[in-house]
Amino acid sequence: MLGVENLTVRYGTHLALEDATVQFAPGTFSAVIGPNGAGKSTLLKTLVGLNAPTAGEVVFTEGGSARDDVAYVPQQQTLDWAFPVTVWDVAMMGRTGRVGWLRWPGRTDRERVADALRQTGVYKLRGRHIGALSGGQRQRVLLARMLARDARVLLLDEPLTGVDAATQEQLMALLRAQADAGRAVVMVTHDLEQARRWCDHLVLVNRRVVADGTPAEVYTPHNIEATFSSSHLGHTHAEA
């Protein structure tokens, strides 16, 4: 189990997330939903250890250094796609940590990478330079790197950006299967409708956690209004 308790994150004087308490359970596909600037990426980055809490904490239950068990897929546009590596190399980073190998990949590593590339449908592109890929192909490669990692917790920041509708459905099915296999899958998205169809846990965020529960519990006009209306944003700004 991974979660945050009373988490507040500030960037300088800017309050990005305030007093958030949420848990992400194994076997659950969670969606973190909210408008631009709501603190969604901040939540994921803090879970993976890229941001330090200003107050509150990240909580791992069940076992010790579980952060090693977390695979993180950042937003596609935050990565350097001109970097001279192939699709295979990027997926292998899920095993070895970085290019210029920390250790020489073994047979298990190669098998896991091949399997991940097949699952995401880019095995045939394995020799291609990542700079030559479409947006949808890039997203598949990032998902392959995540799958190759074989982590128990999967955190994905808007993994369906730049992906066509048919591929989005395929990738959502893939993530659903990861949750059904016992992993905790947490996805940041803007797409409330898609999240409602595929996820069993929705977290609505607008600087604070507005609602947290099953789609049936969370998907109410009141919660959606509270999450997405600009008047509410103004309200939370005023509180900050």
Ligand SMILES: Nc1ncnc2c1ncn2[C@@H]1O[C@H](COP(=O)(O)OP(=O)(O)OP(=O)(O)O)[C@@H](O)[C@H]1O
């Ligand atoms: N490194 C940073 N330094 C200063 N401010 C930041 C930093 N990162 C994020 N912010 C600000 O914190 C707020 C929350 O950002 P965050 O990226 O978490 O939002 P988000 O919900 O993921 O938004 P989007 O949907 O646009 O990606 C925003 O107002 C953003 O401008």
